Amino acid sequence: MRILIVEDDVEAAEAMCRGLVASGHQCVVAADGAYGLKEAGDSDFDVYVVDRMMPRLDGLAMVETLRRTGDQTPVLFLSALGEVDDRVAGLKAGGDDYLVKPYALSELVARVEALARRRETGSVQTVLKVGDLEMDLIARSVHRAGQEIDLQPREFQLLEFLMRHAGQSVTRTMLLEKVWEYHFDPQTNVIDVHISRLRSKIDKGFDRAMLQTVRGAGYRLEA
Amino acid sequence: MRIASLFRRTPFRLTVLFLALFTTAAASVLTYVYLASAHEARVQAEQAVDAKLQALRAIYASRGVAGLNQALIERATGGDDGLFLLRSASGERVTGNLEASPIEGLPDGEASTSFTLTEANDAGRLVKITAWGREVRLSGGERLFVGEDMASGQAFLARLSEGLWGAAALVFLLGLSGGLILSRQVERGMAALNTAVEAVRAGDLNARIPLRKSGDELDELAQGLNLMLDRLQQSMANLRHVGDAIAHDLRTPLTRLRARLESALIEVEAGRGDPVQALSTALSETDSLLKTFNTVLAIARLQAARETPDKTVFDAAELAADMAELYEPAAEDKGLEFAAEVEKGLMIQGDRAFLAQALANILDNAIKYTPAGGAVMLRARRRSTGEVEFSATDTGPGVPRDERARVLQRFVRLENSRSEPGSGLGLSLVQAVAEAHGGTIRLDEGPGAFGGYGPGLRVAILLPPA
Numbered sequence: 001m002r003i004l005i006v007e008d009d010v011e012a013a014e015a016m017c018r019g020l021v022a023s024g025h026q027c028v029v030a031a032d033g034a035y036g037l038k039e040a041g042d043s044d045f046d047v048y049v050v051d052r053m054m055p056r057l058d059g060l061a062m063v064e065t066l067r068r069t070g071d072q073t074p075v076l077f078l079s080a081l082g083e084v085d086d087r088v089a090g091l092k093a094g095g096d097d098y099l100v101k102p103y104a105l106s107e108l109v110a111r112v113e114a115l116a117r118r119r120e121t122g123s124v125q126t127v128l129k130v131g132d133l134e135m136d137l138i139a140r141s142v143h144r145a146g147q148e149i150d151l152q153p154r155e156f157q158l159l160e161f162l163m164r165h166a167g168q169s170v171t172r173t174m175l176l177e178k179v180w181e182y183h184f185d186p187q188t189n190v191i192d193v194h195i196s197r198l199r200s201k202i203d204k205g206f207d208r209a210m211l212q213t214v215r216g217a218g219y220r221l222e223a
Numbered sequence: 224m225r226i227a228s229l230f231r232r233t234p235f236r237l238t239v240l241f242l243a244l245f246t247t248a249a250a251s252v253l254t255y256v257y258l259a260s261a262h263e264a265r266v267q268a269e270q271a272v273d274a275k276l277q278a279l280r281a282i283y284a285s286r287g288v289a290g291l292n293q294a295l296i297e298r299a300t301g302g303d304d305g306l307f308l309l310r311s312a313s314g315e316r317v318t319g320n321l322e323a324s325p326i327e328g329l330p331d332g333e334a335s336t337s338f339t340l341t342e343a344n345d346a347g348r349l350v351k352i353t354a355w356g357r358e359v360r361l362s363g364g365e366r367l368f369v370g371e372d373m374a375s376g377q378a379f380l381a382r383l384s385e386g387l388w389g390a391a392a393l394v395f396l397l398g399l400s401g402g403l404i405l406s407r408q409v410e411r412g413m414a415a416l417n418t419a420v421e422a423v424r425a426g427d428l429n430a431r432i433p434l435r436k437s438g439d440e441l442d443e444l445a446q447g448l449n450l451m452l453d454r455l456q457q458s459m460a461n462l463r464h465v466g467d468a469i470a471h472d473l474r475t476p477l478t479r480l481r482a483r484l485e486s487a488l489i490e491v492e493a494g495r496g497d498p499v500q501a502l503s504t505a506l507s508e509t510d511s512l513l514k515t516f517n518t519v520l521a522i523a524r525l526q527a528a529r530e531t532p533d534k535t536v537f538d539a540a541e542l543a544a545d546m547a548e549l550y551e552p553a554a555e556d557k558g559l560e561f562a563a564e565v566e567k568g569l570m571i572q573g574d575r576a577f578l579a580q581a582l583a584n585i586l587d588n589a590i591k592y593t594p595a596g597g598a599v600m601l602r603a604r605r606r607s608t609g610e611v612e613f614s615a616t617d618t619g620p621g622v623p624r625d626e627r628a629r630v631l632q633r634f635v636r637l638e639n640s641r642s643e644p645g646s647g648l649g650l651s652l653v654q655a656v657a658e659a660h661g662g663t664i665r666l667d668e669g670p671g672a673f674g675g676y677g678p679g680l681r682v683a684i685l686l687p688p689a
Binding site for chain 1: 510513514517533545548549550552553556575576577579580583584587590591649
């Protein structure tokens with residue numbers, strides 16, 4: 001994947017780049033919104049990672065400009081501003097996700113990959129398939145190797161999110177944000193308990209565990 | 224106060240303006256009354272003259288010049304204060320109480336005129352009196368003049384105008400001095416105000432405007448400004464408090480982190496420690512430091528602003544149900560019985576994320592401090608007062624009554640809780656969130672002690688309804 005990082009803090013940008021490269025991606029760094037626009041125009045990227053506050057052209061203005069010119073590349077905003085209003089402003093300007101500084105590198109990588117994936121599977125799907133696991137979104141049923149699995153509504157949503165991001169790491173914060181739709185710090189790892197319950201339902205009795213824990217990052221559903 | 228500067232003062236200018244208006248109005252009224260009275264006097268004189276002329280002509284018609292002459296003499300002596308003159312056809316004076324006719328020449332038919340008489344008044348002084356009269360030519364060629372003086376009307380007018388001018392002069396004087404006093408007073412009030420504003424501008428936020436206790440609008444303004452300054456000062460103090468709190472609260476963990484890194488470095492240099500282990504410990508310490516920083520900042524901001532930044536109206540029942548659903552597995556995993564009782568339709572106005580955090584904190588505490596085999600219950604209901612109450616009740620060791628206020632303070636952790644992970648900020652944040660929503664936090668004893676459990680703790684968040 002090619003990722004454009006638009007960030008005026010050179011050190012932070014380099015650290016991001018190293019993290020992305022270590023996960024097998026390529027990255028280009030632009031020091032502000034104006035350079036960012038230029039880079040975005042010169043070549044294709046899979047995801048833009050854009051800092052909100054920069055000299056010259058700020059992140060919001062840059063993304064608004066890109067969207068006006070028809071560029072639909074997913075945008076992950078980075079910001080030191082974490083209030084709900086700031087988040088809403090970022091999403092309104094055309095951002096697809098919002099990450100508040102300071103963040104863990106693993107969180108950034110997971111979100112970038114999730115955004116790129118979302119772009120690939122743009123079409124509306126009614127059945128999700130990962131390995132021998134199958135989810136029918138209309139009948140709201142889940143089967144693994146032909147065997148029906150009974151899930152609670154939230155477990156269903158959780159598995160749907162994991163299946164849509166199969167093969168990628170998803171963090172606990174991402175799950176709380178995208179599945180429960182809450183932005184707060186749950187103190188203890190309540191998400192882990194939900195995952196382990198889901199795991200016992202989809203992996204118990206099968207020879208291979210699909211739902212894996214990624215150390216230091218979160219979870220990954222593997223085919 | 225110089226005259227020039229006096230004229231720049233609003234109250235004085237208003238006084239002068241109103242005096243001018245009053246004077247113009249008085250003059251207009253006076254002129255109108257004067258003209259109207261003069262006209263009325265003239266009309267009355269005319270009517271009297273015509274009535275007398277008619278009567279005298281009738282006498283002349285029946286009894287001739289001699290009869291008229293007789294009648295005129297009778298009238299002059301009989302108390303008629305009219306003016307009469309009978310002249311012969313050639314213009315010679317025949318009889319009457321006028322020496323000469325005010326009518327010039329010998330016009331044909333009728334002629335009338337206004338004229339002045341000089342008479343001695345009651346005090347013996349000579350005064351001029353306006354009179355009006357008409358002369359008619361009788362059938363025998365004699366001319367009869369009848370006139371009326373308008374002295375009574377004139378005297379009334381003179382008294383009226385004297386009175387009015389006197390009143391106007393008095394009003395003018397009173398108004399002027401009143402305006403001056405008013406200007407002075409306003410000036411004094413404004414001076415106090417200006418002094419205070421000047422002081423604040425120079426950076427003295429303690430400056431206040433002294434109240435004169437008069438309850439007037441200047442006092443009201445002063446009071447408003449004083450309140451504004453109070454609030455401003457409070458905000459500044461809060462801001463300073465935020466800075467102080469953060470500095471104070473982060474110094475300890477930063478110092479600890481630094482010490483850990485330093486000792487790790489020494490160990491690694493000596494070839495003993497594991498660098499990866501040291502780094503990952505440092506990383507997780509940094510994370511918890513950042514978490515602490517964010518929480519302290521959030522508490523300080525909530526306390527400073529006294530309200531949350533993102534207020535929306537939403538159903539707290541949904542929020543409580545979500546939180547119960549989120550925390551139930553964690554409670555059960557620990558071997559706790561978990562129950563949630565959530566009433567439907569609890570509309571409140573607030574910040575959803577902050578309230579979620581507050582509920583998460585009290586649930587997290589309840590689960591953390593209740594030993595396996597115990598129970599945790601979340602309730603959300605509307606009290607009879609209309610307030611929305613969230614409460615988490617546990618069967619853990621509870622918090623002794625005299626410690627309950629203390630555990631709300633930042634970084635306060637009870638002795639027996641130190642073995643559990645935590646920063647000592649959880650309940651402080653809950654309190655800040657509750658208060659920022661105009662609510663309160665309450666700590667009470669739980670269900671009581673039984674079989675080695677308890678007495679438990681009940682933490683309630685009370686919020687005003689939307």
